[in-house]
Amino acid sequence: MGKSLFQKVWDAHTVGTISDxxxxxxxxxxxxxxxxxxxAFGMLRDLGLKVxxxxxxxxxxxxxxxxxxxxxxxxxxxxxMMQALRANADDFGVTxxxxxxxKQGIVHVVGPEQGITQPGTTxxxxxxxxxxxxxxxxxxxxxxTTQVRDVLATQTLALEELKVRRIEVNGDLRPGVYxxxxxxxxxxxxxxxxxxxxxxxxxxxxxxxxxxxERMTVCNMSIEGGARCGYVNPDAKTVAYLHGxxxxxxxxxxxxxxxxxxxxxxxxxxxDDVISLNAADIEPTVTWGISPDHGIFISESIPDPxxxxxxxxxxxxxxxxxxxxxxxxxxxxxxxxxxxFIGSCTNGRISDFREVAKFIxxxxxxxxxxxxxxxxxxxxxxxxxxxxxxxxxxxxxFEWRGAGCSMCLAMNPDKxxxxxxxxSSSNRNFKGRQGSSTGRTILMSPVMVAAAAIKxxxxxxxxxxxxxxxxxxx
Amino acid sequence: MALEPVxxxxxxxxxxPGADIDTDRIIPARFMKCVTFDGLGEFAFxxxxxxxxxxxxxxPLNDARFxxxxxxxxxxxxxxxxxxxxxxxxxxxxxxNGVIAESFAEIFYGNSTxxxxxxxxxxxxxxxxxxxxxxxxxxxVVTIDVQALRVRTSGGLDIPVxxxxxxxxxxxSGRWDPIQELLDNDASIDAKAVELxxx
Ligand code: SF4
Numbered sequence: 269m270g271k272s273l274f275q276k277v278w279d280a281h282t283v284g285t286i287s288d289x290x291x292x293x294x295x296x297x298x299x300x301x302x303x304x305x306x307x308a309f310g311m312l313r314d315l316g317l318k319v320x321x322x323x324x325x326x327x328x329x330x331x332x333x334x335x336x337x338x339x340x341x342x343x344x345x346x347x348x349m350m351q352a353l354r355a356n357a358d359d360f361g362v363t364x365x366x367x368x369x370x371k372q373g374i375v376h377v378v379g380p381e382q383g384i385t386q387p388g389t390t391x392x393x394x395x396x397x398x399x400x401x402x403x404x405x406x407x408x409x410x411x412x413t414t415q416v417r418d419v420l421a422t423q424t425l426a427l428e429e430l431k432v433r434r435i436e437v438n439g440d441l442r443p444g445v446y447x448x449x450x451x452x453x454x455x456x457x458x459x460x461x462x463x464x465x466x467x468x469x470x471x472x473x474x475x476x477x478x479x480x481x482e483r484m485t486v487c488n489m490s491i492e493g494g495a496r497c498g499y500v501n502p503d504a505k506t507v508a509y510l511h512g513x514x515x516x517x518x519x520x521x522x523x524x525x526x527x528x529x530x531x532x533x534x535x536x537x538x539x540d541d542v543i544s545l546n547a548a549d550i551e552p553t554v555t556w557g558i559s560p561d562h563g564i565f566i567s568e569s570i571p572d573p574x575x576x577x578x579x580x581x582x583x584x585x586x587x588x589x590x591x592x593x594x595x596x597x598x599x600x601x602x603x604x605x606x607x608x609f610i611g612s613c614t615n616g617r618i619s620d621f622r623e624v625a626k627f628i629x630x631x632x633x634x635x636x637x638x639x640x641x642x643x644x645x646x647x648x649x650x651x652x653x654x655x656x657x658x659x660x661x662x663x664x665x666f667e668w669r670g671a672g673c674s675m676c677l678a679m680n681p682d683k684x685x686x687x688x689x690x691x692s693s694s695n696r697n698f699k700g701r702q703g704s705s706t707g708r709t710i711l712m713s714p715v716m717v718a719a720a721a722i723k724x725x726x727x728x729x730x731x732x733x734x735x736x737x738x739x740x741x742x
Numbered sequence: 743m744a745l746e747p748v749x750x751x752x753x754x755x756x757x758x759p760g761a762d763i764d765t766d767r768i769i770p771a772r773f774m775k776c777v778t779f780d781g782l783g784e785f786a787f788x789x790x791x792x793x794x795x796x797x798x799x800x801x802p803l804n805d806a807r808f809x810x811x812x813x814x815x816x817x818x819x820x821x822x823x824x825x826x827x828x829x830x831x832x833x834x835x836x837x838x839n840g841v842i843a844e845s846f847a848e849i850f851y852g853n854s855t856x857x858x859x860x861x862x863x864x865x866x867x868x869x870x871x872x873x874x875x876x877x878x879x880x881x882x883v884v885t886i887d888v889q890a891l892r893v894r895t896s897g898g899l900d901i902p903v904x905x906x907x908x909x910x911x912x913x914x915s916g917r918w919d920p921i922q923e924l925l926d927n928d929a930s931i932d933a934k935a936v937e938l939x940x941x
Contacts, residue, residue: 281938283927283930283934286924287915287923288909288911289911290908292923304826306776307827321941324940324941345776346775410825410849412827412852412853414827422925422927422928423940424931426920678771679775698764698766700770705789
């Protein structure tokens with residue numbers, strides 16, 4: 269019996285077994301940011317330890333940077349955290365893509381863009397969306413701060429092996445259905461806790477056809493389905509994306525590419541579970557509640573607690589509807605929004621902005637709606653400028669901002685106020701996630717966010733933008 | 743770096759009601775703006791302990807009877823949400839040294855064990871009995887016996903609890919923080935780095 273990519277990478281990186289039975293896993297690449305690293309460096313200093321392989325750790329600043337006047341945060345704590353990262357990177361000899369580097373951005377955008385993220389490697393970062401890097405056939409884990417310390421000091425982690433669930437989606441996606449809809453649909457079906465203990469392997473025609481950026485959107489939300497990591501097997505697209513990137517060694521590229529591809533799952537690999545879905549069944553999906561598995565198709569109605577099958581489900585629907593201030597059984601279409609956000613490590617890449625820009629010309633953001641567009645990195649921002657995208661967004665009434673996490677979470681000045689409702693291309697709709705303890709989030713694809721911004725309410729982008737089959741992407 | 747084994751922890755306890763208490767509830771994201779964990783204790787459960795005007799709510803942690811509690815008792819799926827270690831760190835700095843709940847989220851659990859804060863799983867009925875007992879007498883001393891996998895109280899309650907073997911073993915042997923073992927394998931790490939072409 270063959271091996272899955274997960275097993276190949278896991279076995280290759282296993283250093284040994286520690287006394288509590290866990291494996292000691294070598295971590296090829298360590299990514300750090302300002303929120304979860306300063307405490308880890310503090311622990312390292314307390315223990316008198318060094319960074320074992322400084323050249324294998326890369327730093328950037330993303331969560332707390334403002335998206336206006338980026339290098340001058342008004343918040344003294346934010347300034348202190350940026351200072352601390354600078355000092356730690358200098359003291360320990362770690363590469364830092366700071367604001368003046370032209371390469372700063374959200375850590376999960378920067379890694380792939382620089383070619384640091386590579387197939388067949390292990391990657392760790394003190395951030396739960398690290399699975400994003402799995403789009404390249406890497407095994408990428410989100411870790412806690414003490415584990416950040418462990419990786420800094422030893423370049424290894426103590427981990428329990430995961431089971432592997434293969435999720436196959438075959439057939440054709442319909443026009444106006446995007447990678448975001450596919451992953452929201454998977455999470456809806458398998459549940460927010462369905463992936464606990466598993467790595468998710470996304471396979472089948474739909475993922476084969478997706479661009480690298482679309483694969484990143486899918487892998488990004490693995491943790492929202494409970495899976496610590498998720499991946500797509502590397503193929504010719506993976507190799508082409510990485511060719512010539514700054515951190516890819518080009519000396520014998522064909523040998524490198526062959527080695528990368530050798531990590532792909534064998535055709536007779538063992539899986540602990542296999543799930544098969546039909547692409548044509550998926551419609552544009554939006555959330556209605558306070559967990560990423562609270563998803564429905566845009567054509568569906570908001571769930572009614574009266575139709576719940578268990579008391580627990582009934583209570584959970586009631587709690588979500590009370591928080592979201594939505595009516596049971598009403599259509600989700602037509603729900604008024606206050607804010608629209610396009611960005612984040614889920615959907616803040618060049619293809620996301622290009623796709624939205626195709627549709628918004630000749631339209632304008634509805635009165636009373638604040639619409640933010642935030643590139644995921646400085647490099648994405650420059651690409652957008654070269655293609656004239658900021659002008660297109662501004663002409664349609666969107667605000668164009670500097671690179672960072674922005675309104676994905678409440679650690680910088682971009683925040684919801686009171687119970688504002690935000691149509692968001694990010695990945696979490698938890699209570700209070702976007703900065704107000706009563707703020708409300710509805711997750712969806714960037715094109716659906718743009719449609720909601722223009723209509724002033726949740727809407728079916730396929731109708732507003734007259735999405736015909738030729739206008740769709742994979 | 744020898745670590746202390748943690749065969750048991752004890753202290754007075756407080757019950758925090760509700761299911762699915764997430765890490766945002768335990769430590770709101772805005773308090774993650776910090777460069778050390780030291781000050782996090784005072785912000786544990788901040789948004790449910792204080793209303794929007796900064797006035798104290800009737801949250802159990804504001805109840806003077808439970809002011810010295812060091813064991814936290816909770817319901818299902820405690821610690822769900824993000825992977826932020828700030829959550830168990832804030833509980834630890836607040837003064838908690840053990841948690842008893844009906845179930846825990848996975849990452850929170852691992853982070854807590856690494857901080858030598860045992861988390862044990864009890865049945866819903868036993869959690870309810872324990873709650874009644876500590877609410878009737880807040881001075882009740884609650885012992886989490888990691889060795890015997892029991893929770894006992896000074897009031898005579900004695901209930902079975904569960905925890906994964908790896909966590910129990912790590913606490914009992916003083917290897918709850920794996921750093922020393924990871925460091926000990928330095929030569930194998932170097933060999934692996936070369937074998938895989940990382941350095
Ligand atoms: S964009 Fe959001 S989810 Fe992604 S790293 Fe930043 S805060 Fe986390």
